[in-house]
Amino acid sequence: MGALAHYLETERVATTQISLIREHTATIQPPRALWVPFELGRPLGVPGDAALQRKVLVKTLELLEAPAGPLLLDWSEPYGPAGDQDASTPSVWACPITFSRPPEDQSELDRLIAACRSEVTELRPWYDLGLKTSGRTAVVRFEPEAAFDLLSQYAVKGEVAAESYDGPFAVALRLAAQDIKAFYFEAVASRPGGSPPDSAAFNRWIWHETALGQLLKAVKERCLSETDEALRQTGALLLVPLEQA
Amino acid sequence: MARLDQMAESMRAHLAHLPCPTFADHPWVEGPPLSQRRVALISTAGLHRRGDRPFEGLSGDYRVIPGDIEAGDLVMTHLSTNFDRTGFQQDWNVMFPLDRLRELVREGFIGSVAAYHYSFMGATDPAAMESSARNLAGLLHGDRVDAALLVPV
Incomplete structure (x- = not known):
């Protein structure tokens, strides 16, 4: 800058x-x-x-x-609500949505994918409500279901066609990951009677409590095993925050 | 809080190793009073119009953002996953303060807002942005901009 x-x-x-x-x-x-x-x-x-x-x-x-x-x-003035300026203060926010979980008789990756599919399905009405209310979404290219399909299919079998994006596959993967996280945030932020999570609470939820967080880590691991340099770089740096790796 | 000494080690090391040039000279351009200045926003958040090309890499390219853009048409495809995006999702002004600039024009604090704004992909090696930045200066002069407000991410 x-x-x-x-x-x-x-x-x-x-x-x-x-x-x-x-x-x-x-x-x-x-x-x-x-x-x-x-x-x-x-x-x-x-x-x-x-x-x-x-x-x-x-x-x-x-x-x-x-x-x-x-x-x-x-800048030397105080700002924001009390507590926001102290990074060590744990934020309190709990997602009110309890996701249904798949049966135990599947492989770990299959269970993860089934759980993530359920999350997307169960969050979709909240996302739709938020979009209707605000008229704005940060989702750019991949509708939630398309983002989920791309990420989960890649986790299972490697590179697949990305219908929502005709550029490099590594870029498609990154955009899908960004879009589906944007979808999750807008869905939980739009539930009635609550306030949106702050960034720390949202990250904790995504990376430690959702199947999506685990799926993105599985996608990252697959990327790291590729010979394609763009996919390796995407896996190394662009899917999972450094603080969560 | 964006202080290197308060970040997790992985993030601190990443940011501490980003290219950070030094310059022998310190250019300084004077201008009219603020109340007469025409202000353009220049972001490094990887912002662009919804239908525009996503940012794909670190090539130093930029996107043009029309001055009459509305919040719903501005999206972000910055490569990094290491900064908060939820603030932008709730209020675009936290990253692209166009509403606030428009208010400052109505108050007479600044003269006008530019017809076009611009966004780069931050974290790009500054050397890769130099030629784009110098070309951009010509566009800003053409738009009679005499104050470029640079906003990082």
Whole structure:
């Protein structure tokens, strides 16, 4: 990000930026930057908190009126609900949906796939409700069932045709994984009377309590056994977060 | 919280080893008062229009996002699985603060919002983005942009 600012400023475009990783910005020294202490993926702070987002924007834009630089300003104000700023505080959220589980007389992978299929089926009405309410989804290419089919078929027998995407198969796998996780979040976030899980609670749920998390780890392992470099890279880095590997 | 010293070791090591160039010079461009500036958003979140090409790799390419885009038409295909996406799912402004910029125009805090915004795939080696960035500068000048607001992910 800082390098982009440097290149643009060299081409006579004034820049200002938000910084999420202070160490990187301090090394690159772009012209103007506001370091914020927010989670990766949330450079403006807290979803739905327009006042906080506005304050971040105003502070970042005001750097354009400074007389000289490079400038790296630190965000120093409290933000968000109490507890959000302490990464060690465990978030409390429990998914209210109890999934049905398949019978025991199947192989481990078959049981996993059957369990994941049940999850997708049981979450679908909540996802549909959320989409109807908000009119917006982060699902990009793969409808939930298509994402599930691609991931589960690959886990069983390797590369298969990806009807929703005609690019490289490794990219199709990644997009399917991203889309099905987006589907899971939007489904649980849309249930009536509850609030969406925070990111830590959602990750804990996906990776430790759902069959999807286990299926994605199985897909990762299969990718790592491939000779195709793109699939190996996808398995190594792009399906399961480093913190969950 | 995005502090390297507070992250799990696997994540800290990953981020600490991302390419991080240094530059001998420090360019600095002056401009008009904020109330007269035209602002473009430049994201590295791998954002694009719903029908546009997904990001497939680390080639330094970017996507054009029309200034009149609405939240439902903006999606993300960033490669990394190591940052939160649920904030963006709930409120696009947490990553692409176009509504907030539009409000700042109505308040007179900034002059206008650009006709086009742009998104790269973050984590790309900056050297691979240099030529795209220099081309992008020409597009920004053409749109009379005098403030590029860069937003990481």
